[in-house]
Each structure stands twice: as structure tokens, then as C-alpha cells.
Amino acid sequence: MSDHATTPMTSDHAATGMTSDHAVDIDKHVRIYISVFVALMVLTIVTVTVSRFHLPVPLAVTVALIVATIKGTLVACYFMHLISEKKLIYAVLALTAAFFVALLVLPVVTVHDGFWIH
Amino acid sequence: MDIPYTVEIRRDTGLTNGKIGIWLFLASEVMLFGALFASYILIRTGAPSWPRGDTMLDVPLATLNTIILISSSVTMVMAWASLMRGRFGTFRMYMGGTILLGFGFLIVKYFEYSAHFHEGALPSTNNFLAIYYTLTGLHGLHVFGGMAVNAYFWGPGAKLWKTNPVWFTNRVEHSGLFWHFVDLVWIFLFPTLYLL
Numbered sequence: 001m002s003d004h005a006t007t008p009m010t011s012d013h014a015a016t017g018m019t020s021d022h023a024v025d026i027d028k029h030v031r032i033y034i035s036v037f038v039a040l041m042v043l044t045i046v047t048v049t050v051s052r053f054h055l056p057v058p059l060a061v062t063v064a065l066i067v068a069t070i071k072g073t074l075v076a077c078y079f080m081h082l083i084s085e086k087k088l089i090y091a092v093l094a095l096t097a098a099f100f101v102a103l104l105v106l107p108v109v110t111v112h113d114g115f116w117i118h
Numbered sequence: 119m120d121i122p123y124t125v126e127i128r129r130d131t132g133l134t135n136g137k138i139g140i141w142l143f144l145a146s147e148v149m150l151f152g153a154l155f156a157s158y159i160l161i162r163t164g165a166p167s168w169p170r171g172d173t174m175l176d177v178p179l180a181t182l183n184t185i186i187l188i189s190s191s192v193t194m195v196m197a198w199a200s201l202m203r204g205r206f207g208t209f210r211m212y213m214g215g216t217i218l219l220g221f222g223f224l225i226v227k228y229f230e231y232s233a234h235f236h237e238g239a240l241p242s243t244n245n246f247l248a249i250y251y252t253l254t255g256l257h258g259l260h261v262f263g264g265m266a267v268n269a270y271f272w273g274p275g276a277k278l279w280k281t282n283p284v285w286f287t288n289r290v291e292h293s294g295l296f297w298h299f300v301d302l303v304w305i306f307l308f309p310t311l312y313l314l
Contacts, residue, residue: 026202033199037192044184051172051313064309071305079195079298086132089141096145103152107160 036078043071125284140292144299158249171312180312183226190219191301194294201287213272220265250311260300267293
């Protein structure tokens, strides 16, 4: 697999057997894991600090969700190796994301008269 | 009969069966928590007033739990990386750390719940507390479930390393995917419930 040097290893790399090249790649990725850990800690401090400013609710929600999304993306991409997954998993997640968004939008739609709910 | 495609990759999916299986399971988990987040939005937007989380909940304890859970994600991925390097002893150390951090999370949660119960803040008190206990309770169950699986791989399940190290490494990665998902859910629960 030629992409070892630039993308995190997954079990499918392990499935092909562990070599000394893999060990070198793992060392690189361990450094990435530590960097992500530091970033997550800093973003946690940012989340708590911003909440102390008592911003108006819409702005506070926006900021909190942006920071949480960045943290979630870091976890998903690097710890869960989504940055270098197979197409089938991306397809499953795309379908899941579509239904997830529909679930979250549903309450908004139901509280507004004159659109879907009469 | 042996379980197929635990180590070798299926040509049609490009994945092992365990890998696609855990991601399908996580997709169902996204919908489970998604339904509860949607309930939270509906209840909150429909309420005439809604309390800020930090007026009713313990933010320092929740921040500590955030740090604990993020740290446990790092030890989990390091446990898997140790197996990829062929270092079983290091794997046991990191996996043990992950289990202990999960235990720490639940202990902190126990202190939080105890304080609420002592103050009479029960799920029946108001809608905020009802959705708080539902979301954090379900999340806590996931932490417990993840700890149980990780403890199995740390203990009796680790025998597989001697006979089929690649399969064992794959299993630990799949367990890790679940653990990181539990971390990811908390990353959104923390600001939603405690800070807004």
C-alpha cells in the first residue's frame, strides 16, 4: 500500500501483514495522535472559556457547535482513521449523515406553521 | 465453522467483515443519539424558558470528564498502535489505562448524579433534567459497554494474540472505533447540556 506514509493505518493495513515499513509509519502516526490530543485539550479550554462570556444564546450555540464540530472531526479523521477509509464506509456514513440531518431538521419543520405542518 | 473475512479482505467491499460490521453498528448509534438530540431541540425550542446548563449542572466536573474521555481515546489508539508495532506488553499498559480512565469517567458521573439526587434534582423535576439524565445516562451505559469489551480484550480475549495477532489487532481497532464514537458523542453532549 503506497499511501502508508501519508495516511493513518487501519486494520486493513494490518490485514495485509505487519512489516518494518508499517512500524515506521506507525511512529509517524503516533506523533499525529499526540498532536490531535493537544488540539482537543486546547479546544476544550476554548469551549469552557467562551461559555464564561455569557454570549447571546444564538451566538453561544453557534460558537459551541463550531468548536465541537472541529473536535469531532479531529477524532473521526485521525483516531477513527476516517481520513483514509474505503469508499464503502464513506457511502454508509453519507447515508447516515443524510438521515441524521433529517432527524435534526424535523423538529424545526414541525414548529413552523404553514409549511409541512398545517 | 470459521467466521469469514476476519483477516483477509473481501474483494467486493475492500474491507474485513468486522470493519464494515462495526461501522454499520455505529451508523445505527448515530441515529439513536440523533433521535435524542432531535428530542432535545424540540423540547428546548418549545419551552417558554430554558435554564443555562451551568446554573444547574457542575461544569468543572464535566470538564474533568471531558479531559478524561479525550485522554482515554488517546490511550485506546495507542493500544492499537502498540499491537501494530508488535508490542503486546505496551498494548496491555495502554488498554489498562483506557479501562481505568473509563472507570474514572463513571466515578465522576456518579458524584455528579449523587449531588443532583441529594438536591432533589430528579428526572421528574423538569424537562431540562429529564433530557439531561436520558442523554448522559445512555452515554454512561455506552461507556460501561465499551469498558466491558476493552476489559475482555485486555484479559481473556488477549489469548488470540498468540494464535492470530492480525485478527486480534483488527478486533482491538473495532473496539477502539466504538470507544472513539463514545468520546465523540460526549464532545457534543458537553457544550449542549452544560454550557448553553
